[in-house]
Amino acid sequence: MSALRGLHPRPLDERAVGFHCTEHDLSRSSRPLSDLVAPGIRRIAIPLPIRGLSIVNAYLVEGAHGWSLIDAGMHTAEAEQALRAGLADAGIGLEDVTRVFVTHLHPDHMGMAGTLERAGADVLMHTPEIAAARRVWSKGHEMIDASYEWFVRHGMPRDIDEGMRQAWIAMGARVDDLDHVSGVDDGESVDLGGRATRLRWTPGHTDYHAVLIDERDGVLFSGDHVLPRITSNIGLYPSSRDDPLGDFLGALARLRDLPVKRVLPAHGDPFDDLAGRIDELLAHHAARLDATIAAVGESERDAYTIARMLFPVLRSPHEERFALAETLAHLRHLERKGRVREIDGSPAQWSVTHAAQGSVIAPAP
Ligand SMILES: [Zn+2]
Numbered sequence: 001m002s003a004l005r006g007l008h009p010r011p012l013d014e015r016a017v018g019f020h021c022t023e024h025d026l027s028r029s030s031r032p033l034s035d036l037v038a039p040g041i042r043r044i045a046i047p048l049p050i051r052g053l054s055i056v057n058a059y060l061v062e063g064a065h066g067w068s069l070i071d072a073g074m075h076t077a078e079a080e081q082a083l084r085a086g087l088a089d090a091g092i093g094l095e096d097v098t099r100v101f102v103t104h105l106h107p108d109h110m111g112m113a114g115t116l117e118r119a120g121a122d123v124l125m126h127t128p129e130i131a132a133a134r135r136v137w138s139k140g141h142e143m144i145d146a147s148y149e150w151f152v153r154h155g156m157p158r159d160i161d162e163g164m165r166q167a168w169i170a171m172g173a174r175v176d177d178l179d180h181v182s183g184v185d186d187g188e189s190v191d192l193g194g195r196a197t198r199l200r201w202t203p204g205h206t207d208y209h210a211v212l213i214d215e216r217d218g219v220l221f222s223g224d225h226v227l228p229r230i231t232s233n234i235g236l237y238p239s240s241r242d243d244p245l246g247d248f249l250g251a252l253a254r255l256r257d258l259p260v261k262r263v264l265p266a267h268g269d270p271f272d273d274l275a276g277r278i279d280e281l282l283a284h285h286a287a288r289l290d291a292t293i294a295a296v297g298e299s300e301r302d303a304y305t306i307a308r309m310l311f312p313v314l315r316s317p318h319e320e321r322f323a324l325a326e327t328l329a330h331l332r333h334l335e336r337k338g339r340v341r342e343i344d345g346s347p348a349q350w351s352v353t354h355a356a357q358g359s360v361i362a363p364a365p
């Protein structure tokens with residue numbers, strides 16, 4: 001990619017960016033309402049009103065002492081109908097779900113958790129993700145307002161930013177209110193009706209995203225941390241941890257060699273080769289870091305300009321937001337590696353440091 005440096009800005013990549021992904025979602029397929037994906041585990045495909053991301057998987061786990069659900073869709077009429085139909089396939093109703101584990105705060109995962117809570121289920125999340133969810137979905141919209149200013153500071157035109165703000169508020173309307181969520185800490189066990197799993201903190205996609213591992217059967221409920229066909233959106237926001245992409249790459253590396261035989265992702269089909277997929281994701285981000293340095297080039301550019309070079313096809317305010325946040329996450333990671341620097345201004349500018357010659361993943365001479 002370094003060969004591109006010094007050329008006029010031009011698109012580096014034809015991929016579109018979606019709600020959670022930086023590649024086209026390939027998960028659209030005709031499939032039954034629910035299907036058995038591992039012993040005692042049924043996938044319920046829940047439709048999403050999101051361009052480029054048509055389905056979120058909820059996993060229904062049958063234990064000796066009750067039924068549990070991993071993730072809870074976004075709350076639309078179609079989604080609730082699909083959830084009820086999927087539960088009916090297993091011969092149960094909403095009121096039979098005793099426990100819901102939500103991998104992270106995004107609306108396609110938390111959406112109907114409150115409905116299940118009111119039907120009698122306990123709702124569990126990684127402890128610090130609960131407070132983050134309350135901030136993101138607060139009716140006061142403080143976090144949305146802070147992000148609005150943040151994106152303008154990084155060069156996003158105000159009219160696009162305003163569209164993004166309205167779209168975010170509309171998403172929040174599809175997330176149920178929750179009365180009580182129980183916290184689970186990193187490394188603690190989570191009992192799914194008699195089936196033992198362990199929570200692992202996997203930051204990056206959100207600061208406190210978590211997965212569950214059934215160590216006895218080698219099953220990983222990977223949420224949006226490891227997806228088979230698309231890459232999780234990794235974004236930098238004003239409230240984010242310091243280096244979300246660094247967090248994400250580290251969390252992938254820590255999962256790679258776990259004894260997992262079956263991966264159950266929140267989007268796309270279940271798959272078996274966890275290490276192989278993690279290697280692909282690590283290579284993808286290494287290439288994107290190189291592409292980001294090439295897009296910064298020899299001059300000073302704001303992050304929005306760089307994002308438009310990396311993601312030339314953006315079809316909605318949501319896509320604009322995720323493209324800019326993802327670009328900022330890559331820039332921040334490069335900054336922490338000493339490869340680029342941020343220059344304060346309005347908008348803030350980025351430039352390549354002298355150390356950034358050649359590939360970002362090349363070993364130092
Ligand atoms: Zn997500």
Ligand SMILES: [Zn+2]
Pocket residue numbers: 020056106108109224266267
């Ligand atoms: Zn998702």
